Amino acid sequence: MKRSQRRIVMLAMLGILVTGALVGVATAWPLYQAHRQGLETITLVSASAQADSLEHLLARYRDVARQFTSRTQIRLYLERYARQAVERDALVAFTTPRLVDAMLQSSDLVGLVRLGPGGHPLVTIGRTPEPLPGPTLAAAASTGSTQLVQQEEGMLLEVAAPILSRDSQRIGTDVLYFSPQAMAGVLADASRFGEGARQWLLGTPDATLLAVDSQGVVTLAEAGERLAAGQGEVQAGGPAGLTREGGWWGDTVMVHAPLATPGWGLLVKIPARSFYGMVFHELLWPVVMVLVLMTLGAFATVRTISPLLSRITDQAGRLSRSVNFDPLTGLPNRNYLNQRLAVALEVAEEADGELAVLFLDLDHFKDINDSLGHPLGDRLLQAVGQRLFRVVRDMDALGRLGGDEFLLVMEHLHEPADAGRVAQKLIDALLQPFDIDQHEIFIGASIGISLYPRDGRSAEELIQHADTAMYGAKALKRNTWKFFTPELGEASRERFAMDTGLRRALDRNELVLHYQPQARVEGNSVFGAEALVRWTTPEGEVIGPGRFIALAEEGGLIHAIGRWVLSEACHQARQWELRGLPLRVSVNLSGLQVVQGDIVGDVRAALHQSGLSPARLELEITEGFVIGHADEGLERLHGLRRLGVELAVDDFGTGYSSLSYLKRLPVQCLKIDQSFIADVPGDPDDETIVAAILSIADRLGLDVIAEGVESAGQLDFLRSLGCPAYQGDYLSPPLTAEQFALRWGGGGLAREA
Template sequence: MQGSYDIWLVLLSIGIAVMASYIGLDMASRVNLAKRVHLRQLWLIGGTLSMGCGIWAMHFIGMLAYNLPIPVAYHIPTTLLSLLVANLVSGLTLFMASRKSLGWMKLLLTGTIMGLGIAAMHYVGMSAMQIAPTINYDLPLFSLSLIIAIIAAVAALYLAFSLRDENSPSTIWKKAGSAILMGIAIVGMHFTGMAAAVISPDSICTAAAPEYSGDVLAVIVAICSGLIVAATLLLGMLDARVARQAEKEVRMMTRELRDSEERFRTMTERVRDIFSILSPEGIVKYESPAVMDALGYEPEELIGNNMFELVHPQDNEAVQYQFERVLAGEEMIRPIEFRFRHKNGTWRILEAFARNELANPAVDGIVVHSRDITEHKQSQQTIWNLAHHDALTGLPNRSLLQDRILQAIHQAHREGHKLAVLFLDLDHFKHINDSLGHHVGDALLQVAAQRIESCLREGDTVARLGGDEFVVLLPSFQSDADVVMVADKILEELGKPFEIDGHGLHIGVSIGISQYPRDGKEPGHLMRMADAAMYHAKANGRNNAQFFTEQIDSVARERLQVENGLRLAIQQGELRLYYQPLVDLKTNVVVGMEALIRWEHPERGLLSPGSFVEIAEDTGLISIIGEWILGEACHQAKQWNDQGFALQVAINLSVRQFDSGNLHQTIVHALRQSGLPARQLKLEITESTMISNIEETSQLLERLRSLGIQIAIDDFGTGYSSLSYLKRFPIDTLKIDQSFVRDIGVDTDDEAIVTAIIAVAHSLKMGLVAEGIETERQLDFLRGLGCDIGQGYYFSKPLPPDAFTEFMKNRT
């Protein structure tokens, strides 16, 4: 029995075959490009159904396109079985096309199975036709259809595998062309199989006539399968568009990230700070070139190594703790400082900030920004040392000492033990310093500091307060015997001779001791009590140690009262100047007077200099008092000058005034303010003051003498009486100390000394003043030796200004 084909249905079947082929190629790409497993599975299932239904629809419409002279019905279960076979074949195609690799043998074997599966779908579908007798097949054409099916399957699988990785606009045309070829091949196989069917002329339909005609069924199947195929195709196109847009955005982001990374690298390579990228385990992933200058490593030497292995063991735990906090998402507020091993083995101090950039794909790590602050820390330490240590000896200064005493008090309070403070003052140091100069005194202080340190235990502290004062802190001791042992060691060591700059020197030390908590509970109080005990040691013959007692406390309180009263006296004008006449021994005429200070105390009455000048020297108040004396004495001398008494006023200067640095200006100011001629001013200095700083003192005296001011050495013979110094300094007058004058006529040694001093003064053409003359015998002796001027109670005691005026009037 011969039939005919409906050309429109044939064309429709060809179109569906092409669409199904395109879907197969496109789904292979979707499955392969999907990154997540569940997306791959969804595209595989969806593609299988769409492609399988498309191929089956092509087959079924192709069968409906074949018109027989008899009505034809189809067995539904068998028809559905052919649909199932079509989907299985499609699923196998997409599954194999999504594999990582597909060799030729696997391609041919899989293609053969797929081709036979397609043929099986066709012939199972043909068997669903309910006609009798059954359809026979022409063997050559049947075999050809199988071959076409296998070739079409191999080609489809190859094309699907080859085009799966491409996702560019040009790929669509490649897939379209391939789909047309595949569709024609599948249709060719179908119609070859149809041609192989031999239907008997007397065949009849064995089932009831179908309710719908073949054309209607074809349209229904075409519409249903077309909707499925079109929906899948539309989803694929939308997915492709989204994928292309996403790919474009990814390319843009990649370019931006690449540019950002390039800027980051450029920045890190041009700055001195170190930039590192670490993995969560601390492994170095990147190092900036600055690490070479800072730490000596090439970046490649550190990459791949664990950063924590180069951190100082004592700092490692803190660094890892901070690193873990950054890993947990915490932001660093302050940098962390730690020691890091330099390539040369030394430790450098780094300051670092870390930031978690694990979520940034361009970084993917912990960014550490660090800098070498070793020199900065060393400078800080140097500044701290300068602020808390004595420049000469390197010992702690007063500030650091007070801090350590305070810490020791807190510890002693917690642990219930005692501590001791030892106040040390070197005996006879001032004499050595004044006589031999500051360079010898400084060297002596340095050696003394070393000796004191050698007497202490580990944990004890020795500090220099200034001058020749030291303080020792014993932060703990069991009994007073322990403190005495340390004090005795210091006395012994400082009692040994010192060899300084060729001089064999001998000093001692006076030590005052206070204890916590017995004598005080504050650093300042303990030091004051120890200081008071030290003065008691000096009063007891020097070179001994004394514990603080209540009796000493009363003496210290009295000294403090004098100091405070003296400050008040300066403010309230309680200081007075008395004047003792200077008499020409040849003519018995008053030629001048010495200004002598007194303190008119509101409670204790008139006080002599011996009761407060030493305290004024120790506290520095002597500078203020000395300035007042200069102004007041010059003013008074000018008043007497205006009254017709042209007298020269002699004023004593303290070494503290020389150290102030403004003595010249002070003297010039006093002369200008008073109007007193400079020739009527004589300045008296001691030998020790004169040589305390030889160069500066000599220059200052020369400047003063150039103004017309006379210079006298007071108490000559009691200090370092060097003739070379007399020749070197601009001296006008020598004053013979009253200790030599007092025993004239009693002690031949003193007479010999006075005789020698007068002879020296005459030979150097200097004037002479003998002070302390009290008897006529003393006066006659001095006058007989040619002494120029005399001073003492023989002529007059020191007088207040009004009484001195009367004295002068009476003398006239």
Template sequence: MSDSPQDTTGSPDRQRLSAEADSPAAPGDDALAVDGPGGEALDWLYRFVAAIELAPAVAVHSMDESGVIHYWNQACAHLFGIPARDALGRPFRELVSHIGHQTEFDAIIADIWQGGAAPPPRDWYVETASGRCLWVHSNHFAVRRGGVTRQVFCMEIDITARKQLETDLAQAARVFENAHEAIIMMDAEYRVQAVNRAFTTITGFEPGDIVGSTLASLPWGDGDAGFYQSIWSQVDGQDHWEGELPARRKDGASYTAWVALTTIRDTYGEPANHMVMLSDISERKRVEEQVRHQAEHDALTGLPNRTLFLDRMHHALATWRRQHDSFAVLFLDLDRFKEVNDNNGHQAGDAVLREVATRLRGCVRRVDTISRLGGDEFVMLLADIGGVDQAAHVAAAVMAAVSRPIEVARQQLTLSASIGVAICPTDGGDVDTLMHHADVAMYHAKAQGRSSFRFFSPEMNARVVERGELDKRLRQALERQEFVLEYQPELDVGSGRVIGMEALIRWRHPDRGLLLPHDFLQVAEECGLIVPIGEWVLREACTQARAWRDAGHEATVAVNLSDVQFLHGRLLDTVDDALAQSGLAPHCLDLEITEGALMQGDAGLDGTVAALRGRGVQLTVDRFGTGVASLSSLRRFPLSKLKIDRSFVSDIEHDPDDAALIPAIIAVARSLRLRVVAEGVETAEQLRFLRQHGCDEYQGFYGGGASSRPDFKPAAR
């Protein structure tokens, strides 16, 4: 062909084609050749050009040795987005770039010009001058005349869609094989066609074990035909089903599978395939179960916690409403468990709680529930009891189980329990009422000596309500300063001179008048108010004692400390503050404590007593003889006095045994170098007896009763 450009319509030039057909190609040339007379060749060439011009799917173009385009058919213009008028006369590489392989393409074209041999067909990824990227399948061949290559023709087909499909298929195949979930491909009749590697990893089954099987024969589900029928029904209606199934591996091991089944429809909307995605969720189920168990169970004992217990209470109430089956609630508290922690450490306390939980499990049936509410409190739900006798039997069994010695850290500890019992529906028909009434009954079991169980009664509840009201009023009394102090003289036995005053608290109740300590101090101790009340007493007494001394009365002031206050960690700070605020000298303050407080204290108590005595504060053992202190234990503490309990003094004239005890107590005090105070002296005979046996001081109505304005005159002898 000549180098002159073709017309813009792409129609061939007859003269140009005729000139190029003058000489036949050499025989055997691997090229498009023209031979025979000129007219016949020209007609053939016209037909060839017309054919390729009108070919709708084949892009044809030709180029000379410099790469300039000489022919560009309509399909070529459509494929590359470049019309013939813009392509003819321009180098092909300016129109189409072979992405990443331009040098290789140029070398192939150069080989055709040099040798004339047509290279094998090739796929190329190209970018056109118009910015379009596509895949083409190219055939290049030479047009030769007289053994010389005159033109290079290229026939190209757009294979972009095919390449994209191949890419998609390859990607899908990679996803199929590399997915972490097992994938099963099935035909329209649910017969397995293929499985991926994850299926073998999860189930242990090789493709040969499973291909050709039906869905219903796969190792999952319960094997019930109705089960699979429900799956088919949902898939037919919604093209999808998913759910959790029990499954087995090839080795017989069980696991939990999450299965999702989806229908794949063809272009006509008909089911063509089914795909199953399978995941092993056994570990997830285990973690979920562990988290749920932790959320619903006590970490220390493994028993259900309050949340789970209340849920089961609601279930029990629902059952009772339907079937009228009674059930019982047992509220259990370990007696004096604090002493276990204080004396043996919290690790020992935890070991005791775990052992108690184990023993409680052995006292009930599997349908019953035991819960640890916190600390040393447990609650039990006895389902479907035949009557109160069964509840009483379980309560007795629990008490016996708890009372058996528990070995902890190579020592045996003995505990007891107080239990309250409430019955549904007799004692309540809702969760809160039953729990409250069981708690009330337990409180009464403790109040009546511990180590027992009590059934709830309305009378109990009335007393608890009264106690709750007293608790509230005590808090208000402290805020409103309704407490007052009266003072009882302490007199020298020999001279009758007042040498001290004991501060006694009273409560001026706005409705009930003046209340004595036994009317409210026990409740104050139980509700946690005994420490702030005791701190108020200490400050008030020290202030009053300083006022007396400023008025010329050389008297000490005695303040009773409850066991809780004496063992409280802030005692030293409280004493220091009271002395500093009042300006009272420490030796003028006498703190009265019980034998029980001395026995309950841990190793730190020695330091507290030593610190108080080091400050100069006096310490008196109150109500000596009614506790459990031994002579050896008293030797540990630098005390000041022993106070003989009034119960011994009152029977001096009538009970020889009590009378004989007083000289013994005085002898113990002398051996410990302690002064002796007798309380409750009401007659001259009692005072004479005490003086005769060497008692140092006394208190009582004979020497002057308690008063807010004590008389410092000597008592009558």
């Protein structure tokens, strides 16, 4: 071949190679850019979700700190100490056991230091750093100020909150120390960012960088890790961002997502090859193949780029799934459900159609978690999700909101009754027991239903109303479903307002005790009084315990209210005794006070502070508690009995299967429920029940008090059966302490009725 011909061939080959390379680059580069931007956006969203999880933990710890500072009794005691009305030793003795009891309610809380008015430590409990915090921290601490501290045993999360007096003056500071292991679970989960990803927590003071070691323990990042994270170049504030270390040719991608807590943030380092799926580095290879293979250049480019794009798409799909699907059950999460509901509402509005939102909450799931452990609870949630998914239609969206709450969006609803039928199918699907880890578990569900457009036109409104209806179903009987009604909404708002007001009732002295006398049937001599709590709202409404005690139990206020009632009743009984009216006072106990709180210590403190003899205090427990919690509370009931107080079973006869417990429980008295007294004499069934209770009590050597006696005929009937004592409006309605003393006192002994 001549030189000129070879030159032409070479030029032609070079032209083909150059053209093929340009075509390959022009095709691959825009695709790469589009997928890269999408991948970076999804990664930022995922990092922000991870940061939200960390912020949720910090917010929960700050809530715990605020709860400690707002505990009324010990705060009032500290206020007295600030006024020099109480000695330091007395303050410490009073405060320490109550703070220890409160700490047991938070598994992450490992230490506490209570600083006095001058900022010096008064009480130190659990794991605390050396040296202890002092006046500097007390002066600088704001509500929920959060920082990390280092000690020999590892890192601690320090949350400081001021303690304010009733006139909003600072009288101290609570410094709480939490184990950061809950954060370790979040930081250790770097799989959502791809293979080889690494996470750090950026926190105060001085932009401390934390990592999780191979044992899952939170530690200070090593010097090499701090350099790799580029800590000096990433600011704790500002919006979430993504940077490529070393420019386009760098091998590391850094993602920063700030937390809502100032000075805190999440750093994620992702290897560029893992993050971009080696697209950038391998884009040159198709061009080389085009130059070498020429006529096969386009084909080689497609065959090379396609797997790379598939790899990027798969990785983006995994990240997208982590944003839109629950990792435990695989069902759609809250974010996806909100989007799906918003689209369904647009379709329903255009078609003038209807849809339903079903809010499902498992009944007593917390009891299963507490008794069998969270791992088993997680597997139960997975099994529940699978059963529910098999019931719903393909066109409907079933997802998990979080915890034991699920949501179903039913589109193209023909009639409201369809939603009720589906709700019943969901409940029926859970009737069969679950066999998990050799445990046979029965679980029910309560479902609330809201309808579009009848109950709302926005996603938020429909979900809120379905949630309200679900609580209505729980209040009804559980394991059932209920449609939303305006009355339920009004009840929910009233419940919220009552809960808010009840949390301030103790601070505002809005609780008061009334006393209903108890008398002997023979002779009508008054020997005791039952203390009944009343709540007078700022608007002047007097609310009985039947309306707010259950709310106090759900909100965790029952222990504070119960301690106040015990203290107030014991002080009042002691005052009557000193004035010549030696009565026994009866106080109702909530089951939660017995099984969760330190009821023996509370009763001992009330008796000691009031000076009342234990023989003049009777504690009443409901028959429902006897049936449901006798095993857990038996030892504590014996502890109360060892103090010398008497125990009574209230509302006796309204439960079932409790007779076997009477021989085990250290009770001295049965109180016949007023529902059996209302129709006697005259109702043969109630007459028989009352006679049977009196016979049982007589055989077991127990005292009896009949409640709700409102007529002379009822009293004569009780007298004919040999009932020893009674109380009710026939004798006297509940009275204030002053009214009670005016009517029944004055003779040195209890006066005749």
